[in-house]
Amino acid sequence: MQNEKRDQLVVSKKTYKKSNELINAMGKGTALSQKLFAIGMQNIKVDETNNVVATIYGTELRKMFKSSSGSLYEHIEALCDRQIKGATIFDWNLLMKDKENGKIEAHQVVTDASFKNGTLTLRYNNSLTDKIVNLQKDYTVLSLADTLSLKSVYSLRLYEMLKSAYDYQRAVTKMQGEMVFEYKLTELKLELGIINSGGSKEIKTELEKEFPDYDRIDELAEKTGQTKYKxxxxxxxxxxxxxxxxxxxxxxxxxxxxxxxxxxxxEGIRFFVTKKDAEAVEKTAEVAVNKDEILDDLIDLMHDDFKLREIRELAELAEYDYDKIKKSYDYMNSYSSPVDVPIAFMKDCIKNEYYNNKTTKFRPKSSNSFNNFEQRNDYDFEELEKKLLDN
Incomplete structure (x- = not known):
């Protein structure tokens, strides 16, 4: 536990620079891809082909993601496998406007990735090199701890966008306190990756204009089937x-x-943004760390009997009271007859504290046995993804 707290202390002090051009680029990528980018910025070099190469060691990955599970390596290997169905690190793409000719260009961010002997190596598109290394201006300093704490890719993108806008405005105006930023609704969806060009020349042509018609882009996006969160x-x-x-x-x-x-x-969204004082930030981080530590302890305790999402449900139900959950779990394991629906048993036990009265009989609700069947040896890609991103 002491080592974990020290690891978190180290992470909390780390920052990284990210080009404002990259931050404000349109495109789609996973939260995990962006987190790996942030971690990789701690150890990068430029190779002979002018590609930025990030090297991340397995021990560092475990510390950053607070994972002691052997499944972490398995997940990273899958992330680098182009044959795996679902999002891989190669699916991170950006649309950027060329400053000289105004044309929209698509860039695949990661061109090569491998995970060998416990080391992850990421090679970035050499067209982005000057936007990744040796940044002297037009960049934002981001907190590694803040980035790693966020679960949703939309939260992560908004964190970068609003932090960039806030720091820029503060530098220009020399003002402190709350600031306001406005986005057209379709413009915001483009930056969050909810809408992209989808290979549509018409959308790209509209985006290349000095003042794009976002209503027109919205109509074109709908024609290409991009109706999510419409x-x-x-x-x-x-x-x-x-x-x-x-x-x-x-x-x-x-x-x-x-x-x-x-x-x-x-038609748009108006954001009001301010920065917390240092004491508030430290308190927020401490609460998040404590919950993560408790969740890790619960996973170690109950991983043989429950899925990760079930353990998380129990933690939230018990308001992260480790003792209450452990007593309920011990009570279930010492119960006089087989428990058909463990998750229902645990939830009821936590709510009613049956472990304080051993004579109380638990009466589980009926449940579809098919829904409660768990195939222990099946590789659950989605579960592993959630484990990494929910810290």
Whole structure:
């Protein structure tokens, strides 16, 4: 436990630079890809072909993701495998406007990746080299701890975008305190990767204009099947509201927002951003670390009987009270008859504290046995992804 706290202390002091051009580029990528970029910036070099190469050792990955599970290496190997179905690190792409000719160019961020002998090596597109290393201006300093703490890719993107905008505005105006930033709704979805060009020449042509018609882009995106979060109420509930909550709980930013309306139609988002004082940031980080430590202890205790998402459910139900969960788990293991539905048993035990009265009989609710069947040896790619990103 002491070593874990020291590891977290080390991470909390680390920062990295990221070009504002990269931060504000349109494109789609996973939260894990961006987290690996942040970790990799701690140990990079430029090779003979002018590619930036990041080397990340397995021990460093374990510390950063607070993982002692052997499945971490298995997951990293899958991440580097182009044949794996689902998101890999090669799917991180950016759309950037060339400053000289105004044309939109697509860039695959990671061109090569390998995980051998416990070491992850990432090679970045050499067209992005000057936007990754030797940054002298137009960059933002980001907190490695803040980046690693965020679960949602939308939270992570908003953290970068709003931190960049805030720092730039503060540098220009020499002002402190709350600042306001506005985005067109479609513009925001483009930057979050919810909408992309989708190979549409018409969308790219519109984006290349000095003043793009975002209503037109929205129509074109719908024609290409990009209708995710089209309705504002769904976008607000599933993206903005969750990102705000996560940013305010886990990072140095304090964020609020409101819709910009034209009649009944929401046309944009207005963000209000300020930075927490150092004491508040430290307190926020401490709470997050304590929850992560408790969750890790619970995984060690119960991983033979419960899936990761079930352990997380139990932790949240018990408000991360380790003793209450352990007593419930011990009570279940010493129960006089077989427990057919362990997750239901544990939840009821936590709520009613049956372990304090050994004469109480637990009566589980009926459940579909198919839904409670667990194939122990199956490789669950999604579970591993969530384990890495939920820290």
């Amino acid at each position: 309705e504002y109420k769904i976008f607000n509930r599933n993206v903005l509201s969750k990102a705000k909550e996560e940013l305010n709980k886990k990072t140095s930013l304090q964020v609020d927002y409101e819709p910009i309306k034209n009649g009944r139609k929401t």
